[in-house]
Amino acid sequence: MNATTAEAAAPKHPPEQPVEGLLATLELLRINRAGPVLHLQLNRPAKRNALSDAFIQQLHTVFVNMPEGVRAVMLSGEGSHFCAGLDLSEVVARDIDSAVQHSRMWHAAFDAIQFGPVPVVAVLHGAVVGGGLELASACHIRVAEESAYFGLPEGQRGIFVGGGGSARIPRLMGVARMTDLMLTGRVYDAQEGLQVGLVQYVVSQGKGLEQGMALAQRMATNAQMSNYAVMQALPRIADQAQALGLFTESLMAATAQSTPQAQERLKAFLEGRAGKVLKS
Numbered sequence: 001m002n003a004t005t006a007e008a009a010a011p012k013h014p015p016e017q018p019v020e021g022l023l024a025t026l027e028l029l030r031i032n033r034a035g036p037v038l039h040l041q042l043n044r045p046a047k048r049n050a051l052s053d054a055f056i057q058q059l060h061t062v063f064v065n066m067p068e069g070v071r072a073v074m075l076s077g078e079g080s081h082f083c084a085g086l087d088l089s090e091v092v093a094r095d096i097d098s099a100v101q102h103s104r105m106w107h108a109a110f111d112a113i114q115f116g117p118v119p120v121v122a123v124l125h126g127a128v129v130g131g132g133l134e135l136a137s138a139c140h141i142r143v144a145e146e147s148a149y150f151g152l153p154e155g156q157r158g159i160f161v162g163g164g165g166s167a168r169i170p171r172l173m174g175v176a177r178m179t180d181l182m183l184t185g186r187v188y189d190a191q192e193g194l195q196v197g198l199v200q201y202v203v204s205q206g207k208g209l210e211q212g213m214a215l216a217q218r219m220a221t222n223a224q225m226s227n228y229a230v231m232q233a234l235p236r237i238a239d240q241a242q243a244l245g246l247f248t249e250s251l252m253a254a255t256a257q258s259t260p261q262a263q264e265r266l267k268a269f270l271e272g273r274a275g276k277v278l279k280s
């Protein structure tokens with residue numbers, strides 16, 4: 001089976017339990033924990049998980065208050081769609097000053113996801129449009145169920161992306177494809193999303209959470225410094241000129257390999273105690 005379309009084997013992870021404390025007070029999110037994985041569910045299904053200001057602030061709150069011991073996050077959406085994007089009912093009365101501040105608020109929240117403490121896998125279904133696609137593109141891995149579809153209807157609404165989409169989405173699928181979606185209202189289905197690089201996995205309907213949890217649990221077992229390097233150094237190196245990137249890479253590689261976790265893992269392999277890299 002092709003790795004990009006493979007579905008997870010039977011789950012072996014711990015059951016999900018509701019979180020307590022500050023995160024339990026965020027009413028627009030349903031938050032559960034399965035061992036080292038936090039499952040964050042957008043929970044405004046009546047409005048198709050449209051992202052109000054309060055919603056963006058609550059997402060930000062989670063990523064700057066990550067509970068001790070959490071090593072990966074799975075982000076999904078309750079109801080029939082992952083996310084309908086910006087809450088359009090809040091845009092109408094905004095003046096230019098507050099519009100800039102509003103966009104910067106989204107940037108701060110989504111930066112906290114992309115450059116946050118742990119990797120995030122987004123599980124997508126139904127509409128993943130406008131700000132919903134911006135949110136998904138701030139995550140590190142994207143799994144789409146067959147029902148997922150992707151669009152940028154900002155052009156139709158008379159606005160522009162403001163949640164980091166113009167910086168992140170072209171890095172996934174290129175400026176030409178984003179231009180096409182925005183100018184023509186074109187919508188990609190899940191398979192097209194896979195082909196253009198928006199998502200890394202497509203699974204059948206109803207299998208997204210299983211696949212997302214399996215991936216999150218696997219990421220959670222990596223050495224923390226390796227995950228840190230992938231999340232923090234990799235995108236920055238991609239933005240650097242090659243000579244700078246190579247230098248940054250050397251510093252990051254030296255830092256990662258000198259951690260006790262790396263030393264232990266390297267020793268384990270050499271002593272035959274660690275798994276081999278095998279074709280699945």
Ligand code: 1HE
Nearest residue numbers: 047048050084085086087088089127130131153161162163
């Ligand atoms: C909303 C929103 C929203 C739904 N803001 N309220 N995003 C868009 O342009 C997408 C707009 N939404 C849609 O195209 C459709 O709602 C969906 C395809 C996502 C879902 O359709 P459907 O038939 O399942 O639901 P619905 O009946 O359209 O919507 C249910 C309710 O959610 C309804 O409210 P109700 O009070 O009449 O029940 C809708 O008004 C409400 N709703 N989407 C506010 N987006 C930082 S810049 C980012 C820029 C953008 O994101 S632009 C893209 C905005």
